[in-house]
Amino acid sequence: MNYGSIRYIIGCILKVEALLMLLPMAAAVVYQESSGFAFLICAALCLVIGTLLSLKKPKKTTYYAKEGYISVALGWIVMSIMGCLPFVFCGEIPSFVDALFEIISGFTTTGASILPDVEAMSRCMLLWRSFSHWVGGMGVLVFILAILPLAGGEHNLQLMKAESPGPSVSKLVPKLRATAIMLYKIYLGMTVAMLILLVIGGMPVFEALCISFGTAGTGGFGVLNSSMGSYSPFLQAVTTVFMMLFGVNFSFYFLILYRKAKDAFSMEEVRWYFGIYFGAVFLITANLCVRGGGILHNFHHAAFQAASVMTTTGFSTTDFNLWPSFSKAILLVLMFIGACAGSTGGGMKVSRVIIYLKSVKKEMAALIHPRSVKVTKLEGKVVDDVMMRSVFAFLSAYLVIFVVSLLVISLDGFDLETNFSAVAATFNNIGPGLGAVGPVSNFSAYSMLSKIVLSLDMLIGRLEIFPILLLFAPSTWKK
Numbered sequence: 001m002n003y004g005s006i007r008y009i010i011g012c013i014l015k016v017e018a019l020l021m022l023l024p025m026a027a028a029v030v031y032q033e034s035s036g037f038a039f040l041i042c043a044a045l046c047l048v049i050g051t052l053l054s055l056k057k058p059k060k061t062t063y064y065a066k067e068g069y070i071s072v073a074l075g076w077i078v079m080s081i082m083g084c085l086p087f088v089f090c091g092e093i094p095s096f097v098d099a100l101f102e103i104i105s106g107f108t109t110t111g112a113s114i115l116p117d118v119e120a121m122s123r124c125m126l127l128w129r130s131f132s133h134w135v136g137g138m139g140v141l142v143f144i145l146a147i148l149p150l151a152g153g154e155h156n157l158q159l160m161k162a163e164s165p166g167p168s169v170s171k172l173v174p175k176l177r178a179t180a181i182m183l184y185k186i187y188l189g190m191t192v193a194m195l196i197l198l199v200i201g202g203m204p205v206f207e208a209l210c211i212s213f214g215t216a217g218t219g220g221f222g223v224l225n226s227s228m229g230s231y232s233p234f235l236q237a238v239t240t241v242f243m244m245l246f247g248v249n250f251s252f253y254f255l256i257l258y259r260k261a262k263d264a265f266s267m268e269e270v271r272w273y274f275g276i277y278f279g280a281v282f283l284i285t286a287n288l289c290v291r292g293g294g295i296l297h298n299f300h301h302a303a304f305q306a307a308s309v310m311t312t313t314g315f316s317t318t319d320f321n322l323w324p325s326f327s328k329a330i331l332l333v334l335m336f337i338g339a340c341a342g343s344t345g346g347g348m349k350v351s352r353v354i355i356y357l358k359s360v361k362k363e364m365a366a367l368i369h370p371r372s373v374k375v376t377k378l379e380g381k382v383v384d385d386v387m388m389r390s391v392f393a394f395l396s397a398y399l400v401i402f403v404v405s406l407l408v409i410s411l412d413g414f415d416l417e418t419n420f421s422a423v424a425a426t427f428n429n430i431g432p433g434l435g436a437v438g439p440v441s442n443f444s445a446y447s448m449l450s451k452i453v454l455s456l457d458m459l460i461g462r463l464e465i466f467p468i469l470l471l472f473a474p475s476t477w478k479k
Helices: 003-020 022-030 036-054 065-090 096-107 123-138 140-147 153-163 176-200 205-216 233-246 250-257 261-265 268-291 295-310 325-337 350-368 385-412 416-427 448-462 466-471
Strands: none
Touching: 003 022, 003 036, 003 065, 003 140, 022 036, 022 123, 036 065, 036 123, 065 096, 065 123, 065 140, 065 448, 065 466, 096 123, 096 448, 123 140, 123 176, 123 205, 140 176, 176 205, 176 233, 176 250, 205 233, 233 295, 250 261, 261 268, 268 295, 268 325, 268 350, 295 325, 325 416, 350 385, 385 416, 385 448, 385 466, 416 448, 448 466
């Protein structure tokens, strides 16, 4: 185990976090809020601890998968602990467990909250919540790879693999740092484009900034208690479009930028992604129309909520808890499917769902024609045994963790719909669930134990399970 590199990377993460806290500090100055001093104290702590950890560069600069996974898992935990302290220090969320739940929900782009009254928060704290979505959406290690020339060269790919969502990660261009820079250019450009459209549509600049951060990271922290319900249909429509765009594999935009539109639009995962989405919107709209209401009104809300749930953003324009059971069931299915690999969205990812379905088809064909030789392909490439083993190991671990989490939080006595959707909403990094954790409710009623379990679920879901699990494996720490 290359402990020196792990220490150095965590130190870099803390120094970057200190830098990121300058934005809410600036907001505190602009709006003359005394709670901004909490960020000053926390930034100083992050800077001092980070400098001490990274003062001595590691002698051994090469590291492999184990170090990559451990660095990412520990880095996110340390970043979350330090990131929650401003809430505690200013007293706006006095409970450490509640504050930790809130910031983990932010960094993991979940959007689940324990706050009963969001509008009572100071603006600098609201901005920090939403900005944490933007930071966590693409990944803090990817951000560090983009701005710092870390030693390790191609071994840095282990960091990106451990942090980036999806069954596989590859470089878009030959140099890894150039890939990270390219990803953030696309990410920043789309965020700015959305911000401009929201301001043009009449949204106040501060709210537009927070909503843009939340949409870009597919997080869902709002600045109003009504989430997106109080805004105009135009602003809701803009958010719908950008939620779907941020749920697309960023390789799609890379191909578009490099004038390879034919290759971009032939991406199998992207076609499935939009096919599933529009199919869900059609079914929900039809189901809502049976209950009553105009078709355009129902389509508008169906399109928004399907995009919000599938991309795991978590914004809401209406209380979908009151929708018919069929529509809620579709949303529950979308919670598990999630967005594309290589996007800022959560869930199991469309690419894994494609592989699972094709594997079932392959096995059924083998039963009929035992001597036939068939292979599973994705994006025109054969899915090798290593990849197949990885996606099915992911599914096995996913189901075990889901069941254990459900059993633990059931001790609180809530109904099955509430508990099941609470685990689904946190594990898949969505935000609101159904029942007592629906879009007009929050997670504050759960016990401290349940909040800790759900916080772990958010981290495990965001980091694709295995980086966190490796922390608890004794073999990880053996020489």
